[in-house]
Amino acid sequence: MKKMLRLSFLLLVLLTLACQVHAQNPKISIQGTLKTADGTTVGDGTYNVTFRLYNAINAAEGSQLWQEAATVEVTGGIYSHYLGSVTPLNAANFATTLFLGVKVGTYELTPRTELSYSPYSFAVYSTICSGALGDIKHSILNPMQFATVNGACWVPMDGRSIAGSALNTLLNGMASVPDAGGLFVRNQEFSGGTNQDPDRTSASPIATYQDQAFLSHNHGVNDSGHSHSYLDISYSNSSDGGGGAFDKADDAINNNRTTGSSTTGISIQNAGGPETRPKNINFWVYIRIN
Numbered sequence: 001m002k003k004m005l006r007l008s009f010l011l012l013v014l015l016t017l018a019c020q021v022h023a024q025n026p027k028i029s030i031q032g033t034l035k036t037a038d039g040t041t042v043g044d045g046t047y048n049v050t051f052r053l054y055n056a057i058n059a060a061e062g063s064q065l066w067q068e069a070a071t072v073e074v075t076g077g078i079y080s081h082y083l084g085s086v087t088p089l090n091a092a093n094f095a096t097t098l099f100l101g102v103k104v105g106t107y108e109l110t111p112r113t114e115l116s117y118s119p120y121s122f123a124v125y126s127t128i129c130s131g132a133l134g135d136i137k138h139s140i141l142n143p144m145q146f147a148t149v150n151g152a153c154w155v156p157m158d159g160r161s162i163a164g165s166a167l168n169t170l171l172n173g174m175a176s177v178p179d180a181g182g183l184f185v186r187n188q189e190f191s192g193g194t195n196q197d198p199d200r201t202s203a204s205p206i207a208t209y210q211d212q213a214f215l216s217h218n219h220g221v222n223d224s225g226h227s228h229s230y231l232d233i234s235y236s237n238s239s240d241g242g243g244g245a246f247d248k249a250d251d252a253i254n255n256n257r258t259t260g261s262s263t264t265g266i267s268i269q270n271a272g273g274p275e276t277r278p279k280n281i282n283f284w285v286y287i288r289i290n
Helices: 091-095 119-126 143-150 166-170
Strands: 005-008 028-036 045-054 064-074 078-083 099-104 136-139 154-156 226-235 252-261 284-288
Touching: 028 099, 045 078, 064 078, 143 154, 143 284
Parallel strands: none
Antiparallel strands: 005 028, 028 078, 045 064, 045 099, 136 284, 154 284, 226 252
């Protein structure tokens, strides 16, 4: 080229994806113009262009995350291209804001251009991967529906293995996600405060299971006791004038007596359901692992 090309981007980066929402290899439609240094459009024809994605706008900052080289057709200075049509896009890169660099020959446009999107494409864009690594979401969407909307970087918290995932690496070997099915969530204790959880501290391992328990308490029982009546029959031979024959009929003395007793049998009946719980509502729960 006789003159250095100046790349002027209309960049209608509408993120018009040439695929279904749930596709594994989305493509981003871009459109731009190629101009020379004096502002005139380049001649019609084909040009070899390298497209790159960065995580910073300035050339001296950030890292290159992706690139592909393509031959584009330029008419009236305008060209169109689908990013990802040569080298597949990496869904994990879209967790942060990306900046597009376009290089023709030995020159790359500076500053880079931030990828922007229309309201429709924003919904599509979010299917690549929403949220941040380690985030937890509750949802009314079942696992298949959730993955369609939020991306394949999320998994249900059902005890599955996450070996090889970014979360596995970050947490230094967490081999599987906790099985949170049917469980309530309790916040981790913070250092410097009063523990609300008597069995955990701020140093307790995160995402560990705690079994059910009841607060220790007493039941008071009051019982005044009761009485039993019985017949006490005793005999005496004093009416015989001392030493006479024992006469049961004459000598019987009948006494009704009452004795007390504090012994009793008390039965405390159990009642209720199979668990202790507050009023609640159930949702699916997911964790981002990549």
